[in-house]
Amino acid sequence: MVTKQEAAAAVRHAKVVTGVTWEQLAQAVGRPLVWTTAALLGQHPMSKDEAATAAALLELGDDVALAFQLQPTRGALEAAVPVDPTIYRLYEVIQVYGPAIKELIHEQCGDGIMSAVNFRLDVKRVPDPAGDRVVITLDGKYLPYQW
Structure with a gap:
């Protein structure tokens, strides 16, 4: 198999x-x-x-x-900290901006998280006079914590 x-x-x-x-x-x-x-x-x-x-x-x-057709083991990378430069930059973005993103989600939506299950993602190349840009859109459903 x-x-x-x-x-x-x-x-x-x-x-x-x-x-x-x-x-x-x-x-x-x-x-x-x-x-x-x-x-x-x-x-x-x-x-x-x-x-x-x-x-x-x-x-x-x-x-x-x-x-x-098989069920995956999701999110399995070969190393805990990715070494591929493209993937590492995304990891770095979350290290730098993750706490701010978390704070803004809580301030704007309340105590909860963004779903990675009910989720959409888009990647686009956008022309820019200073050099083309990469725009990544993460679009996840807000899930409030329920106590």
Whole structure:
């Protein structure tokens, strides 16, 4: 049986070989771009039809399509502190701005948290005269603590 990690590696390889983009995969599967990318990298289970569509587009076999359908172990990174520069910068952003974000959520919404289950995420490249910018939108449902 192919694991979700092995399937993710197969996806990365197949994308290079086939030239298929994440956007093309998302359109074919009929799901949002970020969700589809995360699913194919092992963070969400796909339906049987979604998995078959993605596997066919990437020219991968039924064993990989089956792995796409498995329940993931979410948030599993290879190290407690990520070493990849892109992922580490996001970690750094949360280290620097996490306490401020928490305070602002509490001030504006009350004692609670932002859901990572009822959640949307978007990534965009935005032209800027001083150099293009990356805009990341985190959109999670507010969940009040209930005592």
